[in-house]
Amino acid sequence: MNGLVAIAAAIAVFTGVGAGIGIGIATSKAAEGVSRQPEAAGQIRGITLLGAVLAEATAIYGLFIAILLYLKLG
């Protein structure tokens, strides 16, 4: 039973893959935007941060589920 819970927690943490890809895309587009229009750097920084944070939230939910599995069932 313990082993199965560990595997379930590991699968839940896989949500990090999506967040990683999302933050990568957001940052690459931000770098492109700044190199094209350096004067808009301030605004772009705020938007990038917001996008990265929202993308990261999915990974955090995965982590949260994993921790709950580990604490309540493991």
Place this chain on the structure above:
Amino acid sequence: MSDLNTELNHAMLPHEMFSIPVPFTDYKIPVTDTVVVTWIIMAVIILFAYIFTKKLSMVPQGKQNFAEVVVELVNNLVKDAVGHHWRLFAPYLGTVLLFLIVSNIVSIFNIIPNGEQLHKLTHMEIFEHFPNFALRPPTKDINVTACLAIMSILLVVIGGIRVKRLSGWLKHFLHPIPVMLPFNILDYVIKPLSLCLRLFGNILAAFIIMELIYMAFPPVVPAAFSIYFDLFDGLLQAYIFVFLTSLYVGEVVE
């Protein structure tokens, strides 16, 4: 394996240090180490606030310069996100920012060895009964972050009603089209939930990773990782919490 498991569990979960009896009843209020660390942080912030704002003058000099830079930083951050009515929200958001900055990076000041370590080191009997206390970030306890998130959403509601009056505030639920009503109501549940879980998850994840590194290889290596996981991540998450709260406020107030 099970040794590591129990040690990690012990570090991860808040544990009760002592309890305050309620007069005339049998009930006792448990005080966890999270609360004690929060008290210490509050004392430090109040002390610094007192020292830095003593003897204020029109022409700033010395430590007053630093205090003014901090206040200016918070004001600009709030002004960018909230707009016209920033003056109403800057004090609260600045307070939360200061508290989160100190509480997220507090584990780098954790230099006092706890009772167990002292007992191992010196083999003296007295240390065995010392309370097992370490400066761990209070934001790794979900109760603290849930509290902060609820306070943030209350700020959004009260600020919205204060600025737009009750009728104007109620109207914004139907904002783009009336069909959006359920989603706008749902917003007030999802926003605090995601704020709470984001801060909690990030700090706890960084804390667990640091704890594993301490167990795996105690000398030198944790110092390098600590710069990223404790300092950088902690400061970033404190900034993000305040940034998102001010964004939510700005959304309603503008």
